[in-house]
Amino acid sequence: MAKKILFIEDEAVMQKAVSEFLATEGYEVISSLDGELGLNAAKTRKPDLILLDLILPKMNGFEVLKELKADPATALIPIVVLTNLSEMGDIGKVLEYGVTTYLVKSDQSLKDIFAVVEKILSSVA
Amino acid sequence: MNKIIKVLFEQLNIVAQCKKYGVSLRQCPQFLFTAMGIAIIITTVSTYFIGIRYNSDPEMVALVVIGLTIILLVISFIILQSFEQLAETNRLKTEFISIVSHQIRSPLTNLKWIVEILMSGILGKTEGKEAEYYKILKENLERMQKLVSELLTVSRIEATKLVLKKEEFSMENLVRDLISEFDPLAKSSNIKMVADIESGLPKVVCDPFQTLQVLENLLYNAIRYIGSPIGGKQGEIILKLGRDGKYVMCSVQDNGIGIPKDDQRYIFQKFFRADNVRRYQTSGSGLGLYIAKSIIDKSGGKMGFSSSEGKGATFWFKLPTTRLATDQK
Numbered sequence: 001m002a003k004k005i006l007f008i009e010d011e012a013v014m015q016k017a018v019s020e021f022l023a024t025e026g027y028e029v030i031s032s033l034d035g036e037l038g039l040n041a042a043k044t045r046k047p048d049l050i051l052l053d054l055i056l057p058k059m060n061g062f063e064v065l066k067e068l069k070a071d072p073a074t075a076l077i078p079i080v081v082l083t084n085l086s087e088m089g090d091i092g093k094v095l096e097y098g099v100t101t102y103l104v105k106s107d108q109s110l111k112d113i114f115a116v117v118e119k120i121l122s123s124v125a
Numbered sequence: 126m127n128k129i130i131k132v133l134f135e136q137l138n139i140v141a142q143c144k145k146y147g148v149s150l151r152q153c154p155q156f157l158f159t160a161m162g163i164a165i166i167i168t169t170v171s172t173y174f175i176g177i178r179y180n181s182d183p184e185m186v187a188l189v190v191i192g193l194t195i196i197l198l199v200i201s202f203i204i205l206q207s208f209e210q211l212a213e214t215n216r217l218k219t220e221f222i223s224i225v226s227h228q229i230r231s232p233l234t235n236l237k238w239i240v241e242i243l244m245s246g247i248l249g250k251t252e253g254k255e256a257e258y259y260k261i262l263k264e265n266l267e268r269m270q271k272l273v274s275e276l277l278t279v280s281r282i283e284a285t286k287l288v289l290k291k292e293e294f295s296m297e298n299l300v301r302d303l304i305s306e307f308d309p310l311a312k313s314s315n316i317k318m319v320a321d322i323e324s325g326l327p328k329v330v331c332d333p334f335q336t337l338q339v340l341e342n343l344l345y346n347a348i349r350y351i352g353s354p355i356g357g358k359q360g361e362i363i364l365k366l367g368r369d370g371k372y373v374m375c376s377v378q379d380n381g382i383g384i385p386k387d388d389q390r391y392i393f394q395k396f397f398r399a400d401n402v403r404r405y406q407t408s409g410s411g412l413g414l415y416i417a418k419s420i421i422d423k424s425g426g427k428m429g430f431s432s433s434e435g436k437g438a439t440f441w442f443k444l445p446t447t448r449l450a451t452d453q454k
Contacts, residue, residue: 011231017238024247084230086277088288105234106270110241 002028003121006047008038008064010056021110022117035059039067042074049121054083054090065097078120082113158205165197223280226273233273237266275412279395282419289332289423293447296329296373297322299337300366307344314348316360323367329444331424336444339417343377343440346413351381369443372426376441384432392430393418
């Protein structure tokens, strides 16, 4: 069965690009365009990994992170933060939630993102 | 009345005010103003005492002094206003760069990822002219991205928000990795790269990622500015690593076009590009060396260069070793 990746990102073009790329690598990608939808999808669809942006409408990434970590049903899902915020303060805040992978979008190629996802999922399985 | 007190207290919080503008104490209008005020008070008091001793009419002296002080205060307030305006303009400029760069980043990332998909062959193979154009698109996107990230670094430096890690690492490993990374590029530009590394060097304490950026920048510059259009001479880059007291010294020497004497003192200024360089290398932001020097200075190191036009340039920097770092504790 294909592994499920939840991608919470409000920008449609990024959604499309990442989904397209990861889908050809054999993943099932669930797309959520805002924080609230993303949180719901995390609870109902039980993804194997979550790619999370920080600047999101309705509920920002930090809040989503807090809720995910507070709920035992979702607390253990590996989270990769994928954002264009690159100030040390933001990175520090995210690391406090126990997230180990923080990627700055503009420094990454789709291949890089795929490699990170692959590495995390293979160590979980 | 409350408002006046509030404004007064805000103005009195000097450190917070200076932080707001992102300037050092020495350049901060609030600090200058306070220092001036203290100087005036001292002058008044001492003049008063001098007046008591040497003049039979101290009230008169005091009155004169108070009059003078009021005039001084008015003048310094005007100075403060202009300073503040200056600092505000500077802060806005830095903020502008930061906002614009952040805003450019998202669409740029979109473009980069879409081009990556087009080039990856997922949607069908690309060949010939089409592949060539995609490659051009990709290269130019990368160039733009580099500029945006440099601008962001500059805005961080200016807002004193650039955070550097303090880690121990071996410069030797870093240099050796870089040489193998740069070798293909150097060879394709007909440049010989020579490494001269002293053995048994101590580790340095700095941010390894940023140090890598500094050295990469120096090597890119060396390769770019060797490509002199006049001579068909063999290009050569000598990368030296050695001990210098409690520092590790790294230098990059090239036999390129060098830096004209008149331009030398501006070389570390941001957006500066030397005259002879602009003549045949039109691309380049003039930010690389400014960023490099800021990083090295902030790490407790030093950076400099020597050059003569037409003969080449040697850029060097030195970083504190573990020994120096423990001595300072």
